[in-house]
Amino acid sequence: MENKVEKLRKSLGLNQEDFARSIHVSRQTVSAIETGKYNPSLELAFVISDFFGRPIEEIFIHERNGEHEKK
Numbered sequence: 881m882e883n884k885v886e887k888l889r890k891s892l893g894l895n896q897e898d899f900a901r902s903i904h905v906s907r908q909t910v911s912a913i914e915t916g917k918y919n920p921s922l923e924l925a926f927v928i929s930d931f932f933g934r935p936i937e938e939i940f941i942h943e944r945n946g947e948h949e950k951k
Contacts, residue, residue: 882916882943883913884939884940885939886914888932896914
């Protein structure tokens with residue numbers, strides 16, 4: 881899953897440590913989310929969405945592979 885967390889964080893002039901503190905996670909968690917090594921829980925995705933004031937689907941981009949699409 882791709883995401884725009886790093887771009888949005890930088891646009892606000894925040895470093896990873898300050899952003900992590902704001903959303904109550906570790907800096908390592910923020911780094912892992914930004915590099916795509918970790919997909920946040922739905923709850924954390926909502927926290928990030930609320931922080932940036934944007935819809936989840938604008939921040940986290942899920943590429944559908946067609947396996948689970950309705951026919």
